[in-house]
Amino acid sequence: MKATAKAHTNIALIKYWGKREEKIILPTNNSLSLTLDGFYTTTTVDFQEELSADIFTLNDQSISGVQYDQVTKFLDLIRKSAGKDNLFAHVKSINEVPTAAGFASSASGFAALAAAGSKAIGLGLSDQELSRLTRQGSGSACRSVYGGFAEWEMGKKADGSDSYAVPIAPADHWDVRVAAVVLTAKMKKVSSREGMKRTVDTSAFYSGWLDGIPQDLKQLKEGIKHRDFEKVGQTAEANCLKMHATTLGANPPFTYWLDTTMAVMQTVQAMRANGILAYFTIDAGPNVKVLYLPENEKSVEKTLRDIPGVTDVRLSKPGQGITYL
Numbered sequence: 001m002k003a004t005a006k007a008h009t010n011i012a013l014i015k016y017w018g019k020r021e022e023k024i025i026l027p028t029n030n031s032l033s034l035t036l037d038g039f040y041t042t043t044t045v046d047f048q049e050e051l052s053a054d055i056f057t058l059n060d061q062s063i064s065g066v067q068y069d070q071v072t073k074f075l076d077l078i079r080k081s082a083g084k085d086n087l088f089a090h091v092k093s094i095n096e097v098p099t100a101a102g103f104a105s106s107a108s109g110f111a112a113l114a115a116a117g118s119k120a121i122g123l124g125l126s127d128q129e130l131s132r133l134t135r136q137g138s139g140s141a142c143r144s145v146y147g148g149f150a151e152w153e154m155g156k157k158a159d160g161s162d163s164y165a166v167p168i169a170p171a172d173h174w175d176v177r178v179a180a181v182v183l184t185a186k187m188k189k190v191s192s193r194e195g196m197k198r199t200v201d202t203s204a205f206y207s208g209w210l211d212g213i214p215q216d217l218k219q220l221k222e223g224i225k226h227r228d229f230e231k232v233g234q235t236a237e238a239n240c241l242k243m244h245a246t247t248l249g250a251n252p253p254f255t256y257w258l259d260t261t262m263a264v265m266q267t268v269q270a271m272r273a274n275g276i277l278a279y280f281t282i283d284a285g286p287n288v289k290v291l292y293l294p295e296n297e298k299s300v301e302k303t304l305r306d307i308p309g310v311t312d313v314r315l316s317k318p319g320q321g322i323t324y325l
């Protein structure tokens, strides 16, 4: 009753920003992401009759507290589905998602845990069932079941049975690159969970955010299909700016941006003015991700590294979905 799975993180081009149901994680809008090969988690789940509680190690360190509780709570879902409530596991995760790179490790982490855990206990899930399960650990993780471009369909049902990700185009459809621009690390004051909740509950701009989603999704999908980089980049950048605008309309208002975040955004726009196609997107934190095409890799990387306040630039290609090792 042992399995090992590898999952990559993903970057949303149309953002997930708000829940309509918090316990089983149901979103207020569809989102669409690109899975990245550079950042991943490998997890082994080993269910053993003789254990009386779960054991969790992350990068060979024994974990307790909130992170441990999240893992056992998620394993409870798997145990319940398998009808094996009293079977505990040794969970061993290796994270290749440096926190300094500004990616949440929760996407690759929950996708790898869901895949390894469900396989180890013998659930035999389809990709769709696996995505639905993964969603309940962390919303964005349900998209990491697939490689390349994936869309999380929000669904309509109260039980979440129609809320899961679907593949839009595989990793080899189009070699779009992403540079993760790392800024001076500071702990964020508002977690993504808290930020999206405050925004849904109080932001004056929240309905405007939701109104724009169908058009953004349509444009992004057309752009991906026809490998139209300008269309994809413009749509992703505008969608990111609308998401961040909702935080300024919240009560109390907040922003994830630092002065250096703005500096990177302005540099990307200046690159475009100089004929190098590049676009930015930003998640619930200060770091910026820059989309570009392979032929511009050298100039994009150099330009980003030269910005004062940038401490590192990590490059990534489209990545694969879940694999079992």
Ligand code: 2P0
Residues within 6 Å of the ligand: 011, 012, 014, 015, 016, 017, 025, 031, 104, 106, 137, 138, 139, 140, 141, 192, 193, 282, 283, 284
């Ligand atoms: C996303 N983010 O689509 C968006 C864009 C942040 C900004 O998904 O509460 O860690 O675990 O479902 O997935 C970050 O939130 O939130 C996120 P939970 P999650 O990638």
